[in-house]
Amino acid sequence: MNSLSILTRMKTNPVVPDSAVVIPDLIRDPVPRKPWIADQVRNDKSGSALLLALSLLLPACSKAPEVPAAVATHATASTVAWVKPEGANMDPIFAQAKAANKPVFLYWGAVWCPPCNQIKATVFNRQDFIERSKSFVPVYLDGDTAGAQKLGTRFKVRGYPTMILLRPDGTELTRLPGEVQASQYMEVLNLGLASGASAKESLAAVQNGGEVKLTPEAWRQLAYYSWEQDEAQLVAQKERAQTLHKLAQACPPAQVEASSRLALKAMVAAAQDKSALPDKSAALARVQQILADAPLRRSNFDQLVNYAPDLLELLSASGSSERAGLLTSWNAALDQFAADTSLSTADRLSAIAGKVALAKVGRTKDDKTELNAALLAQVRAAVLAADQAASSTYERQAVIPNAADVLSEAGLLAESDAMLKAELPKALSPYYHMLVLSSNARQRGDKVAALDWAEQAWNAAKGPATRLQWGSGYVNRLIELAPQDAVRIEKAATGVLAELEAVPETFYERNRRGLEKMGQRLQSWNKGGLHKAALNKFKVQLDAVCAKLPEQDETRAACSAVFQASAGMAKA
16 A cells, blocks of 8 residues: 555444445555544555366355344345444354354445445445355454454454455454455455465465475465555564565565565565665566566556555665666556556556655655646546546545545645535545545645644544544644644543543554543643643543443553553653
């Protein structure tokens, strides 16, 4: 994933993905560019012969057993039979999976998030996905439902969306990449379903040394594993770049696509971790090879589009001949993607977003120099095409915020605002768009508008987890942009704490991180005891919630430690 996506959610009771709605292909939503929005989103992006072979390996579609009473299903003849957990209890679902000898497909998402709506529009509505879903137990887990955040902790999922294939006993097979094109996604899903070994087991086989004899399918599974959302399930974050590099080196030369993808992912991980490449010249040559090879370019579309600036800076120095050559090749590749009518309009938009990101490499944060006229014309044309092509509710929730973000990244803030404001009355989750408007205002230096839009977004947000994210984010923005406005800060923080449900599920995963981050900001705001009375008020208010939690439950201690933990974080 790159640096685009933005944020948030909708109903307390989730809307099950509507697979019956046929929606055109969408752009993958990369990693957020806007830092404070990114906090809220993330914490706080083929051949017929192979498919035939896979279909023979997959179990025959048998009649599903009776669903346990505790498991609710939502299905029609033409949609996926999504299963929704009852609270934080997945036991009935795994019992169902064991009885049917089927793996479990876990989709962790939220109603408001653009990438989730992309998945609904590009994958979940495909007839081949609907048919394939009969081979597994499809579980839909919305982050705003009761027990969802606790399950998020259990399955180590953080960013929306995350998709995991699990064996009937609950062990992971693989994590599926949400950023690849829909046809690639289906191939990777089929690989996971047909594989006898998990991604973890395949990785261990490579790491154990000696002669590696993984099948081509196992190598592809590792290459398309969602390393960005691993959450230390396969390797620790600090070891990711090195592990991917070793995999790329160990991958047989005949597995060109897999080895190229692993090599690119290793470079991206190194760029993000600020770690050195083992062989920079070899890495540069590999990228040049991929850019020059049409099939390899296409199979690595997501990496080349979403991580172009990261890789450019990793591989070349400013003003060097290497950088000039890479820029020429990369922009040519992106232009080819943008003109490729076999790609969706939204994917072509993402190629233009990649060009904008490349054009801004080396600029300081405050550099307001206008991009060249030809690129601005490309941006406007791509945005217009995406707006006109996006027709369904799901599609527009994914496309419009990204189109507006491309405009704002290109310095066309007024046009970005106009697009978002026009969309507000018909948006699936308008409060998401309000946060982008807030970000645009902040970029213009308009603190008043930035805070007003952030407040409107919080007021309009739906669902307990989403409201906690939006509310704590609003408090953090107030402290950042208007620390002198104690009345407004106290009102907002009191409002966030007043909505906390006194149940253990409130203090897991994203909720817990959001609370601790807000506590940290409030502690910093109180530096020198300037707002001691307000802090004491917040602590008393939170203590009243903590006291209602089960005495022996671990979340009671987590609740009570919010401000203490925050103080430690602030000190560090």
